[in-house]
Amino acid sequence: MTNKMRKIAVVAPGSRVPYDVAARVQALVAKLFPGRAPEIYFHPQCLESHGHFAGDDARRTQAFLEVANDETYDAVWCARGGYGSCRVAEEVIRGLTEVARHKAYVGYSDAGTLLAGLYRAGFEAVAHGPMPADILREGGESAVARALAWLVDAAPETLEPTVGCEQRTAAFNMTILSQLLGTPLQPNLEGHVLMLEDVMEAMYRIDRSLFHITSNAEIRKVAGIMLGRCNQIPPNEPDFGMTEEEVAQYWCRRSGIPWLGRADIGHDVDNKVVPFGGALSKERPRGGIGPSLRHRRRATAAGPRRQP
């Protein structure tokens, strides 16, 4: 594998990225992969600002398409969440070319809206996992390193522990999933283990999101629900009287969706990687922009983009 094969583009489909993220991630990459560091290209759009967003809708769409449709990049890594993916996702997916199908996409939180649309459109290397801006968290280098280890080496220890070769998986922020149900971005999750996490949502909102998600006829076809961490839950007035796990179990019971326990994902530095869909081989987990992605490329209808 040559360095040329390991180019990762970072774009911000939602909120603007703080200025120091790029330099810190670059430094981390150099330290983590001595002599074989992948090239990380932070698109200048990441730093732009338009009200709530990292550039207006047209600019965020253009930046995403620019790198996704450029065959020199092996992966598109969402810089951070915040809010804004839902404004660009449909236009982005309409604009993606065949080239864009042969790379990996990683993100979580708001970026899940885009991942949903990509997965619905049949993209095979879509994963819920840490983003560059996670480096700003205390101990955040470990999260960023995890996403990189998945992207570069398909390292199995980066995966949520229950991610297997046989069972299809998907992971979402539950508010984000709730807000895309019934839209043209809703993916088919039939037979998938659906992992859900959330952050900074009051218990009544977690309960309401789970009502909404588990009441959806398409979602009821999942193989089961696992609950990731619900972090920084604001106080509920009065006390809600149930924990997030009790609430998740309640809605699983009511909807007939199997409750499969806790998932090791969340808005935190321990957030593990959850590839969407199933593994293509029993030998190695999904992920990696090196040999494994080239392996996947061979398996696609379009055939290999390049020979290894």
Next chain:
Amino acid sequence: MTNKMRKIAVVAPGSRVPYDVAARVQALVAKLFPGRAPEIYFHPQCLESHGHFAGDDARRTQAFLEVANDETYDAVWCARGGYGSCRVAEEVIRGLTEVARHKAYVGYSDAGTLLAGLYRAGFEAVAHGPMPADILREGGESAVARALAWLVDAAPETLEPTVGCEQRTAAFNMTILSQLLGTPLQPNLEGHVLMLEDVMEAMYRIDRSLFHITSNAEIRKVAGIMLGRCNQIPPNEPDFGMTEEEVAQYWCRRSGIPWLGRADIGHDVDNKVVPFGGALSKERPRGGIGPSLRHRRRATAAGPRRQP
């Protein structure tokens, strides 16, 4: 019309009702309708407490069914919103008898989940309007008096000004509508003027809710969207860069839904009444548990419940 014909039951399908609401509403009713005051029955369930809720799901369901299926009540008035209707709405609707069809239902905010289900189930006298707990707002007596004037006299000045005899209408808190899309409670709003309001939601959440609502294929069949007030919007970090009206116009443009301007509804004392559906006669607006409801009763398949 005898007093016996004007009995209104108050229940709390979501959050618990503060203790002094009942007495204050009773005093107001006596003052507003001297010699012909309707009887307002506050179900004891309103004061019960179970975690976040006014009693557990079974108790809230039972209380609603008890009064809705009792022919001595002419109307069911939701005491307040808060949160919890989505937990009981489907069970409530399954349990309603023919008797329940012949009365009026009024509420807003969280209670909209129940109104949605009732309207979907074909109930004809469902209205978005003030609730007893509005009396706790500054100047709140005017809001409560408005709901009563609609319930008792079908007073036309209680209605949102654009509510007409020809065009069907519906009104929702936009977060509540978003969270019931795709569930068995989603009503058919084809051809309706859809009025949306919200409270205490940040601009990015308002934007996201409107993405969700206007991206729904069924919602796109509405005649148009009117925006009510979005009150107490918390600060957006950074400033969102658009007002709620600009955001609503944006999503209408994107989705092809006609933008019909502002609606006189909101989480405040000026909240006007919006009956769901169309008027049954050109002579008088929908509403009223007196002659007009009896008029409607004659129009139902089941025929009149009582003779006037």
